Amino acid sequence: MLDARGLLAQAAIAGGNVRIGLKDATWIARGVKAPSNAAMVEKACRMLDDPGVERMGPGAPARHWVFERTTHMLTLFHSPGSCSNGILYLLNDLDLPHRVHVVDILKGDQRQPDYRALNPKGKVPALRLEDGTVLTEFPVIAFWIAQSGAWPGDPLAQARTLELLDFMVASVHMRGFTFVKVPGKFVSDPDAQAALYAHGRDQVDQGLAILSETLGDKDYLQGDFTIADAALIYLLDWAEMDGIAIADNLAACHARLRARPAYAASAAHWTR
Ligand SMILES: N[C@@H](CCC(=O)N[C@@H](CS)C(=O)NCC(=O)O)C(=O)O
Structure with missing residues (x-):
């Protein structure tokens, strides 16, 4: 029977995405069987509570949890239809590999504590760089992206x-x-x-x-x-x-x- 704890941490550190649930492993601690998927997921959340690893939510309902490694990848915090469309456009125009994290401002996602911890201004766009640094303000993000092109020489x-x-x-x-x-x-x-x-x-x-x-x-x-x-x-x-x-x-x-x-x-x- 598989003890997933070490594997979880190693996969996340190596930059992989991680899925956990009773389907994948049985032991929650040395010699202790996981009582439920929920307990397994809760433990994994505690282990992976790191700014570079993001919870993507349950896969099949209550069966497992998917985490996505986000360090080393540009992440745009974006609300479709808002001004952050412009930054999305730029990332695509300059072919910069990135992932999009939707912050739905009409639902008030920008005021949630998780997002406020990332961007206390509670606005989109925000761009998290590969090293975890977060940039805010459209012109500043655009300027940072422009270092890859779309920036006049003069x-x-x-x-x-x-x-x-x-x-x-x-x-x-x-x-x-x-x-x-x-x-x-x-x-x-x-x-x-x-x-x-x-x-x-x-x-x-x-x-x-x-x-x-x-x-x-x-x-x-x-x-x-x-x-x-x-x-x-x-x-x-x-x-x-x-x-x-x-x-x-x-x-x-x-x-x-x-x-x-x-x-x-x-x-x-x-x-x-
Ligand atoms: N000065 C900011 C303005 C960003 C801004 O106003 N974003 C709007 C979306 S277009 C927003 O996040 N609104 C959410 C809110 O105000 O609660 C910038 O340049 O990025």
């Missing part, structure tokens, strides 16, 4: 990329779309909500006009594809979703971004 172009990212995330998204999408999160009075929506809508319209002007007749915001376009794609998706008209050149750029392989590669996690 310092002024680099500054312009950051300028665009900051404008899109901090202004068009946070000061615009946030109030268009969820005014009720900030004020309860219907008139105040309408005023907040109008303010947000104005910010979005102004922002999209500036982005259209910046784009001009180029293929992407800066000519060649850069990390700035990863913010543009989620904003343009949101405009479409909220029935906000966009200029023809932005629509053409949106189509171009959707034609890149990264869009199809992101499909499984793009919408809820």
